[in-house]
Amino acid sequence: MKLYQSGAYLINGTEIIPDSQDTRAVLQSKTGSAPAQEEAAKNTIAYRILEDHNTSGNMEKLKIKFDKLTSHDITFVGIIQTARASGLEKFPVPYVLTNCHNSLCAVGGTINEDDHMYGLTCAKKYGGVYVPPHQAVIHQYAREMLAGGGKMILGSDSHTRYGALGTMAMGEGGPELVKQILSQTYDINMPKVVGVYLTGTPMKGVGPQDVALAIIGEVFANGYVNNKVMEFVGPGVANLSVDFRIGVDVMTTETTCLSSIWKTDEKVKEFYEIHGRVEEYEELNPGQVAYYDGMIEIDLSEIKPMIAMPFHPSNTYTIEELNANLLDILDECEKRALTSLGDSVEFSLKDKVKNGKLYVDQGIIAGCAGGGFENIAAAADILRGASIGPDEFTLSVYPASTPIYMELVRDGAIADLMATGSVVKTAFCGPCFGAGDTPSNNAFSIRHTTRNFPNREGSKLQNGQISSVALMDARSIAATAANKGYLTAATDIDVEYTNPKYFFDKTIYQNRIYDSKGAADASVDIKFGPNIKDWPEMSPLGDNMVLKVVSEIHDPVTTTDELIPSGETSSYRSNPLGLAEFTLSRRDPAYVGRAKEVQLAEKARVAGENPGEAFEEIVPVIEKIKKHNSEITSENMCIGSTIFAVKPGDGSAREQAASCQKVLGGWANIANEYATKRYRSNLINWGMLPFLIEKGELPFKNSDYIFIPGIRKAVEKKESELKAYVVGDTMKEFTLKLGELTDDEREIILRGCLINFNKK
Template sequence: MITLLKSGVYYYDGKLIADDEAGAAEIKRLGKSFSRKAGQKGTISYSILSAHNSGDDQNLKIKFDSMTSHDITYVGIIQTARASGMESFPLPYVMTNCHNTLCAVGGTINEDDHVFALSAAKKYGGIYVPPHMAVIHSYNREMMAGCGKMILGSDSHTRYGALGTMAVGEGGGELAKQLVGRTYDIPYPEVVAVCLTGTPRNGVGPQDVALTIIAGVFKNGYVKNKVMEFVGDGIGNLPVDFRNGIDVMTTETTCLSSIWKTDDQVRDYLKIHQREGDYRELKPADGAYYDGAILVDLSKIEPSIAMPFHPSSVYTIRELKENAEDILAKTEEEANKAIGVPGIAINLRKKLRGGELYVDQGIIAGCSGGTFNNIMAAAYILEGRSTGDGVFSLSVYPDSQPVFAELVKNGGIAKLMGAGVIVRSAFCGPCFGAGDTPANGEFSIRHTTRNFPNREGSKPGEGQIASVALMDARSIAVTAANGGRLSAAGDDDVYNHRPAYFFDRSIYDKRVYDSTGKPDGKTELVFGPNIKDWPAMPELTENLLVQIVSYITDPVTTTDELIPSGEAASYRSNPMALAEFTLSRRDPGYVGKAKAVKVLEEGRRKAAGPVPTEIETLYAKLKTIPGCGNTKAEQAGIGSAIYANKPGDGSAREQAASCQRVLGASANFALEYATKRYRSNLINWGILPFLVKDSSAFKTGDWLFVPGARRALLEKTDTFPAYVLGCNTDRITTIELSLGALTDTERQILADGCLINYYKH
């Protein structure tokens, strides 16, 4: 189905030629002469990045064409930018309300955030999309994306590559930088070609293709922090909606961004959306060079399923049905390790009846599932059939009001409702645990973006557990028609329709507030009682004394584990209230331990009261370390830290870092960081992203002393020593730390203590 090439490749006449001995012979036979250096400038990626870059070719300084945020992130971003001197939005900024749409948690606070956003759009000149109108990425596809553009979003699934837009999902700090006129600074990324050939077989949808690619590249890191550039004649065999569905899921590969070759179908899409002027043909130049290649034969992809608890845990539905007992047992073992709560375990094998696997719930929603073509496919499959009146239920969320309106006009909604499907409005809740939470022990299949632990809304710490598998809308619809018996589309149903779509822009014109470029500085921001300013953050002291208060040994730690989604999302405009949820589902003792360390630091800064015995003991140990005996309290800030093998997979939300920071965190320690965006969030909130080679050198409760931490940071020292002061023992161990690649700006942000402090200075 997919093949990963070990070498780089050149692009010529629509085909890829490997950068190896055989490829060199082929290039010679063609009478051509290619070079890597020149070829790197022939990619679509280079053409777009260079057009937005004010730095050099290797160190990019990017300014985006527009930005977008939703109601979990925009308050914090605007608050950060306000504190950093912003007076108006210098670029189009879309604020959608698709995450905290429901007001079931916390009383008025979700709607208070929406009112704040509308007042901010008026004051600073922005675009406000009311609740239920559109999910964040659907609005941007319909109204903002265009060929050759770049869009920055505070949501990890910010991907509009199929429309010729290079989009990047980052934490809020990076958006705040754009709002105060700064740039997005990154090294020039490697670019990997994704060559699509063939035509998908009957019943195969975009999620099947996406999951197959994710399974092939996630665990080996083949595209980590790289750009995926889609080429190949197979693109022309895919409707644009289908392409969008693949593209948005590239986030789960840990790539930086994505971009696709464009064609007349993209032109037609933009024309339908009354933006034909945003079209231009994008394609690689002959001789373009890629740092790797993924070959995808669309004709060989089968309907697939990603089992709990990761989008890369992929099987074909056929092999799952043929080997259900073994695969479910393996899934249970791996999933229960991921949950990590004693006495709580999923049991999927109990869903087997007569050799068939039965599921309890189906969801088609959000930026990946709720598109027009996906819903119409489900409608045609379910027409004249029934989802049944038993446990199984199916809910469908069209991704925007214009899509919903068209589905009403063409009869798609009637087909779904006639089969017993519940049709709802545009909402991202099923993607992150804020809607359609299953009953305890239930198993849900969803065409959404993620299936991490608790993304469906359960709370293992309170004795609840449920689980989600990812599937395509087509197979979900067939499963629904079979009363919840897991089934693959294409076995019994034929879906080859390409229904016409008519976009009614007036739906947005009548409700979306757009004052881009027309700020009204006299407008007062409307603050609900839950919207709070960021607390003060201390700058980095010369030396650092940190305690490991949480030690996580999972292979990968997601941002959902660092700060859970679901009900916690309602408190994201209140830094201290949200911080109470930090690591609550992975390490419930974290908050209390972090607060205890913060009390020590506050006492140090105030120099009030007697020195705690624990600190006296630590300073006594420091006197035995050569060169550290004269360390004074005012020279050594005290902070908490977490260790995780590979933290930061998943969401871009900055709160995964900021919540640690407001609780007094000074550092993270890791073997590596799962994503650039999480590491950037740490930096923007003044948390040192330390790298270690030997995690066994310390444990929970141990203190680490980092002498000269500030000096090493600012003098760009590659590696430097730190000392482990063992908990309840006299042992002192020396370890080596590093901070990895940092720009000069990032180093100063860390020294100043956070992005807000940096701008104040």
């Protein structure tokens, strides 16, 4: 794999010309023209799709309107509740509500089904589509029923990626969907576009997860595609089935790119024909001379079976490399784990070595990445006639949709899998976020799913529980299962793949999916369960700001799962106050208590009472600030909490990572950088300031107070840098940066949150 250190031109989709002093002369000789970068950049597929959806008239400052929206049952209640608070009457574009995350009913309660009924009645009232539990995971349904050539889809799940089908899709926090529901726009600067030039054909036994992990391992740490669009081109695309392309595409989220798009061909057209939507096909290719801001060149024939070790999809090795250097690599992984786990729990991997081989406790093939037809059919081919054995090792398989499940039944693959001792389950995203198949303590799970962050499989550090996940392709997981749990690459076994043809049965959805066809029925009453709560009132930004640092995180990256854990916490997804109790619970259990203490002062201030009587600790802080600036009063300042993290926001698009901080009185985050655009947007949409501070020794520490004078005026005047002070015996000055904000984003912050902005 080669990463170009400069931009590159692509001629006729087949020849790369690196950008250099001689480039234009080379282009002239080969094509008869030598367009400048700015012109050639317009010949990417991504540029043309973005141009078709931009409403600003300025391709440097995009205002995008999407064709369709999609959410699942961790996010759609909060999104619709936010939109309802702003006057929602009808969904202006098709909006699909799937129920694939909280499909299992909570023990002793009705919470999940209450939310599902809320979704069904909202689909009726506002004109949406409702996909009941166990029918399809969100992204498979979108591939089968929503995607279209040249279209754009916005989803409230980070793995909203349908580029392989010619659809530019983006995963964002819920407030960005609220904007679309209210006929507002998605505002971003024109993103850079990185070409991914594929050649060759994957060797037998190599699957899409292997290619995806190889890419992630090369580009995550260096930020090569961060917040950029990945555009897959080159002759190697034709050598991949559409299912294979989809499997690579969905994992581009783990590179931290903004979106993805692929050239399309007859295989993609056949996909749409199989699904009865051939009219949605559009042939997409870059222009004769296209300019890319970066280029990744991949020879697919050189990719080997891969494994992403705990605790990140970028912690990659070839399985061959791991097996050859087993104890050294396991030791290195244990050391890396200390960064995230600290000494809160004992964690080991080397004890998984038995007779010189790595023994695995569990295998999972599931979800939007692993649950595709070809992945499971290939796993069945490998396992046919085998046994997974009666020991610790287990294997669970989740087809991504009921149509896929049914076709695997008809082909006999399900019977072949079940005969081995494997368990085949319904469409459900649980294994991806800790709501299903949680391994035993200190167990090691290999999964063809999307993420392997700490505790994402369901273990709880605060209870002394820890297990870990490695990501692999379904084929090598099946090979390991056939070897009764000993890690095995699929290329190391002899198997004939049957490659059965897929047939889509649309009657399954016709019999079960509620589709309003865009017709809203205002007479429908929404069903509210007792756990569905409105958002609390949120105050506008004060003239001045006092912040207490209530958590300080120095991990290289902080995931959204650490900011607000997934899994069982999702039972409170529709209850903002209830969910907020879990904020940072697996990373900094003291956070909630500290934040609530500070919030007492702000609540008293807003009510016209003395903040010091509600929170005595704030009294000397305010006195010191008044000595520095005598104009400060309770009426002209806001009081809240903040956290510092080096690089927060990798992973899930769930807005709760920000909204829970806001509900607890958070007014800002301070970071060296933000891992993703979507997390920074979540902060802004919840009225929180996304402060940046230069890398180096921090001027403050946990529990310190920070005073930011004139914060409101600074936001109004579009200032990018602000003076801030650590409140102590002296007022130690330092600088915070805000980064670029659109006019609407500034107004959202000034008003306190997106809900307040839309009430204007």
